[in-house]
Amino acid sequence: MANIIMFVILAVVILGSAIASVLTKRIMRSATYLLFVLFGVAGIYFLLDYTFLGAAQIAVYAGGITMMYIFAINLVSKRTLQGLVEHIKGSRICMGLLLCLVGLATTLVVFLKNHFIDASAKMADQELPVQKIGEALVGSEKYQYVLPFEFISVFLLACIIGGIMIARKEDKK
The missing domain is CATH 1.20.120.1200 (NADH-ubiquinone/plastoquinone oxidoreductase chain 6, subunit NuoJ)
Known part of the structure; x- marks a missing residue:
């Protein structure tokens, strides 16, 4: 409880x-x-x-x-x-709400079409050890995430370097 x-x-x-x-x-x-x-x-x-x-x-x-x-x-x-x-214009708020509804509808269609809710209800009673999660995160086999993780880290490093370059940009007169 x-x-x-x-x-x-x-x-x-x-x-x-x-x-x-x-x-x-x-x-x-x-x-x-x-x-x-x-x-x-x-x-x-x-x-x-x-x-x-x-x-x-x-x-x-x-x-x-x-x-x-x-x-x-x-x-x-x-x-x-x-x-x-x-202040934000009303048209931008309406467009944001419309995009949120489209995203919500897309998510619901994917969940219902692929039966994620039923599958998660069946898996709720199973315990997943941390070792399996770790292997999935740093493994290089199928359905493991070391390569996407490395791509994301390189991308974030490029974003940090770009932010530093923008912040340190000198005015040329």
Whole structure:
């Protein structure tokens, strides 16, 4: 019963922080709410007794949010950080809502067509050891993720270098 209560608390924190992260107009608040989301996900890992994944979640993503703070301070104008930006037009809100509904409909069609809900209900009683998760993440066989992980790390490194180049760009007069 305590696990269910903790899960509900973490789910409320994750969902509330995710919604607040998207809806806030200030970039620093948005990054802080994103940090709460990532800590909530780490809490779910700890709740499932995946202590390594929980610790990795905190270590990796807390560092990532710190980098986001640094880039937000360096790359965003002072007016934006102070919240003195113009208001969003109603047409942009309508377009955003339309895109959200299209994404939700697509996700629901994929879930219902591929019977993910039925399969997850059957697998809910099975316990997956951390060793299998680790092998799937760093293995190079079929359905293992070391190659996509390396591509993502190179891509993120290129993004960081690009952000540094933009931040350090000198005015040529």
